[in-house]
Amino acid sequence: MSLEQQVMTEMKEAMKAKDEASLRSLRAIKAEIIKAKTEPGANGTVTEEGELKLLQKMVKQRRDSLEIYQQQNRADLAQKEQEEISVIEKFLPKQLSEAELKEALGKIIAEVGASSPADMGKVMGAATKQLSGQADGKAISAAVKELLSK
Numbered sequence: 001m002s003l004e005q006q007v008m009t010e011m012k013e014a015m016k017a018k019d020e021a022s023l024r025s026l027r028a029i030k031a032e033i034i035k036a037k038t039e040p041g042a043n044g045t046v047t048e049e050g051e052l053k054l055l056q057k058m059v060k061q062r063r064d065s066l067e068i069y070q071q072q073n074r075a076d077l078a079q080k081e082q083e084e085i086s087v088i089e090k091f092l093p094k095q096l097s098e099a100e101l102k103e104a105l106g107k108i109i110a111e112v113g114a115s116s117p118a119d120m121g122k123v124m125g126a127a128t129k130q131l132s133g134q135a136d137g138k139a140i141s142a143a144v145k146e147l148l149s150k
Contacts, residue, residue: 003051003091004033021080025087032058052092052133059088060136093133101135101143109147117148 007029014022032054036046046054062081069078089095096104105127112122123144131140 021083022087025084055088055092059085096135104131105143105147114148120144120148
């Protein structure tokens with residue numbers, strides 16, 4: 001079942017349950033899918049990889065907003081962002097824990113032969129490809145810095 005079909009099914013359930021938070025999030029996902037389908041060169045379809053990137057982008061935007069709202073003591077808006085993040089994350093692959101991330105990065109560092117912080121670019125290139133959808137870019141970057149500076 002494609003992401004769009006899953007979203008439509010979930011939207012029907014959310015409407016029946018009168019779940020405003022889920023409905024708001026699902027409508028945002030649907031809008032992004034439609035936008036991606038209508039972009040030049042998309043030919044009215046979105047690849048599975050494209051869907052994954054789209055969802056990751058949405059979560060990142062909401063996390064950034066959440067951070068700002070928390071800094072400004074806007075609990076009402078922060079709550080909405082948190083609700084949307086939890087709904088969108090249901091469609092993403094399981095995220096790696098910090099320990100799993102470091103273990104995977106350790107293998108990647110060994111594969112590319114990185115030994116110092118100067119090799120971070122090589123490691124990040126391989127890591128973002130291999131761990132796409134399983135970890136946030138900021139988390140990967142922070143863990144790579146920590147592992148290479150040891």
